[in-house]
Structures are given as structure tokens and as C-alpha cells.
């Protein structure tokens with residue numbers, strides 16, 4: 265095999281990339297460092313350090329497994345799009361199995377295609393119900409904000425996106441599905457779902473040794489999450505046997521509920537649970553983190569906040585009686601769009617990701633002394649990429665790459681950034697919920713700024729440089745210090 269690989273590499277003029285700067289055998293020093301950083305809630309700072317010391321494309325060798333890490337747009341375009349057929353999700357299905365089973369996030373090949381086709385109709389742009397539901401959920405969130413009182417928005421954002429995603433899945437929010445006991449059940453669910461994801465990310469870092477990380481606490485958290493989703497699945501099954509295949513009215517006929525489409529295919533409870541958990545994970549945490557970082561950045565950058573508020577005022581009104589924005593109003597807010605774009609540059613919700621080669625192949629750049637030669641990736645090797653680090657590259661974004669400056673997207677300078685900007689991934693597995701997520705996030709931010717003319721951080725709040733704050737990394741990056749703000753109804 266080795267000789268065949270060498271011939272393959274020579275034929276394609278491959279040259280090896282630099283090795284990462286590990287000092288102990290098996291890369292153990294870096295693994296230990298990663299765990300220390302994770303405990304301090306600064307794991308992404310560690311990834312930045314590795315990129316700085318080892319280069320934007322380097323070879324890693326962790327616990328005996330060789331792989332490539334790359335933060336190079338050309339290479340990512342190859343992995344995710346041009347050479348899509350050469351790669352799959354690698355060990356992810358095994359790492360994620362106890363919580364997620366088999367769903368769109370953990371499948372490859374024909375199974376993945378099938379899941380994607382089932383889900384796609386949910387996001388067709390004419391599905392207005394999705395937007396109507398977001399509106400109601402945002403009003404419930406606003407109702408929980410007491411003026412002039414510090415509030416941590418991060419858990420509220422998770423609740424909001426939990427409700428909107430369960431609406432996509434089940435045609436109703438989980439709160440209305442389980443109205444009487446929702447308060448206690450949801451927090452138990454949220455705790456379990458968050459904890460089990462933390463374990464998934466630890467398992468991911470252990471690579472082939474993922475099975476070492478399977479303590480009772482993790483198994484319990486998975487069970488609680490499953491119980492919760494199973495109850496909603498059972499309700500959909502009961503409903504569908506009561507009214508098989510028939511939509512009740514016009515409104516229902518024009519809507520598409522994911523679970524109903526699934527129930528037409530199978531009544532296998534395990535299959536239904538897995539598919540639903542996968543979408544719940546995709547939709548809840550990503551958008552909640554985007555909202556959290558948006559508000560954190562806005563309160564720390566008052567000039568951006570003021571400019572955004574001025575745009576909202578010029579398109580619709582602000583104030584407690586202002587009309588609620590329609591989709592068309594949001595489309596007329598270009599500054600809002602680039603604020604969100606810039607937030608997802610600095611805090612891409614899925615900051616670290618990877619694929620694995622299913623056959624021996626090459627990546628276009630990163631090898632040899634100039635870094636311009638192709639590099640060999642052997643069958644089974646992982647290609648890791650940290651979008652968070654790539655989005656902070658000064659050679660791609662300029663000297664002020666670490667600064668929150670939405671205006672950088674205004675001129676043409678970044679128009680060829682291509683795979684150098686990758687918050688939603690690219691190629692055939694590009695995020696299905698992108699449009700929905702931006703609508704949801706945009707609407708939520710506009711309603712908050714309309715409703716409250718003043719927003720600032722509470723007294724005693726830590727205000728660090730962008731990127732130096734505490735972060736919690738599961739599959740997504742959330743704020744380790746929450747999102748504490750104070751809203752006021754009257755201007756200062």
C-alpha cells in the first residue's frame with residue numbers, strides 16, 4: 265500500500281506539508297494542552313496557536329493517527345465540493361452514535377441523500393408558516409425582558425430556537441405540545457441535550473479512542489434527550505393514525521411538517537427519533553449562538569449598534585408600537601445582512617469540522633517549501649479544518665481581521681473570498697437552514713432593537729477583546745459568560 269501511495273503521490277507531484285509543532289510522542293503534549301484549554305474555556309485560542317505555530321496547512325499525528333489540518337480555501341473547496349466523492353464524515357457517525365443515531369448529520373452516501381431529500385421541502389422559500397411561527401416565538405421572548413434589569417439572553421435564545429426548530433419538525437412548538445409541564449421538562453431536556461453534546465465533542469477529540477469516553481452521566485443524558493423526543497414522535501404517530509394522509513384544511517395542506525413526511529415513509533420509532541434529533545441539533549444551537557454573539561458584539565460596539573438602529577428606523581419605525589417587520593422589510597436592510605455576516609465570520613457557529621478520505625487522494629495546495637504543491641491524503645486519513653481560524657487569517661481578511669467591522673463586506677475587496685468564508689459549509693452538504701436561520705436571526709435582532717431604544721452591558725460585566733472571552737465548545741461555540749445585557753425603554 266505504501267509503495268502504491270508513493271507512486272500515486274509522485275505522479276501528482278505531491279510534496280509533504282509541514283508537520284505540526286508537537287514535542288511529545290503521539291502529539292500527547294498538544295492533546296493535554298487542548299484539554300487544559302477546554303477546561304479554561306479557551307479551546308479555540310488553542311486552535312489559533314496551533315495554526316500560528318504549524319502553518320495553515322500541516323500534518324498532524326495524534327495518538328498514532330496521521331491526518332491533515334487545513335485552513336486553506338482551495339483545499340476546503342476540494343474536500344467539500346470539487347472532490348466531494350473522495351471524502352466522508354470519517355469517525356463522526358461513531359463519535360455521535362449514542363446521542364444522534366443515524367440522521368442527516370451522521371450519514372453518508374445514499375442514506376444521507378435520502379435524508380436530505382426528505383428535509384429539503386421544509387425550507388422551500390414559499391413556506392410562510394415558518395416565518396409566522398418565528399414571529400410568535402420572538403414576541404414571547406421579548407415579553408420575558410424586564411426593562412432596566414440585567415438579563416442573560418443566551419438561554420432565552422436557546423429556548424427560542426428550540427421552539428422554532430421543534431415547529432419545523434413537529435408542526436407545533438414543543439411548548440404548545442407539552443404545555444402543562446413544559447417549564448420543568450424543557451430545562452431537564454436542555455441540560456441533558458447540552459451535556460450529551462459536550463461528551464460528543466470530547467469523544468471527537470479522542471479520535472479512534474472515542475469509546476473510552478462513555479460514562480454513566482453521558483448515557484443518562486442521552487436517555488433523557490431520547491425520552492423527550494420520543495414523546496413528540498409518539499404524538500405525531502398517534503395523530504397520523506387518527507387522520508391518515510389527510511390534511512385538515514388549506515393551511516395544513518400548504519405546510520410541510522417534517523415528522524409527517526417521515527411518518528409516511530416509516531413508523532419505525534428509532535428512525536424517527538434519530539432524524540428529529542439531528543435536525544434539532546442543526547437548528548437550535550447554531551442559530552442561538554449566532555444570536556448570542558450578535559448581541560454581545562453589538563453592545564460592545566455602540567457605533568455599529570447605532571448604525572443598525574438608524575437603518576431599522578429608516579425602513580420601518582422603532583419604538584414599542586412600531587409595526588413588526590415583514591420579510592420584505594428585512595430584505596431592505598443591507599447593513600443588518602452584513603452585521604450578521606461579520607458575526608458569523610468571527611464566530612462561525614460550527615467552528616471546527618472534519619472529513620476523512622475514503623480513497624487515497626490529494627489536496628491542491630499546502631505541500632513543499634512554498635506551500636504550493638499538492639499534498640497526499642491516504643485512504644482513511646482525516647482532514648480537519650477550523651473555520652474559526654481561517655476566518656481570522658490576516659492574509660485573507662486584512663490586518664484588522666480580529667476586529668468586528670461589518671463595513672469590510674461593503675466594497676468589493678472580499679468578493680472573491682469563496683471558500684475562505686465558510687460559516688454554512690459549501691458543496692453538496694451546505695447548510696439547509698441558512699436562509700431560514702438568517703431570517704430568524706435578522707427578525708429577532710430587529711424586533712429587539714425596535715422594542716428597546718437602549719441596550720448596554722450591565723455594571724460589572726467583563727469586557728474583553730474580541731476572541732479573548734470565555735467560550736464553550738461543543739459542536740457549536742457558545743459564550744462561556746452568557747450574554748448579559750440591560751434594556752431600557754427610554755433613551756439615555
Ligand code: HEM
Nearest residue numbers: 368546547550551554613614687688689693695696697701
Ligand atoms: C446561523 C445558523 C446556522 C449555521 C451557522 C449553520 C451551519 C451549518 C454548517 C457549518 C453545516 C455543515 C455541517 C457539516 O456538514 O459538517 C450545516 C449543516 C446543516 N444545517 Fe445548518 N446552520 C445554521 C442553521 C440551521 C438551521 C436553522 C437549520 C434547520 C432547522 C439547519 C439545518 C442544517 C442541516 C439539516 C444540515 C445538514 C446538511 C447536510 O449534511 O446535508 N441549519 N449547518
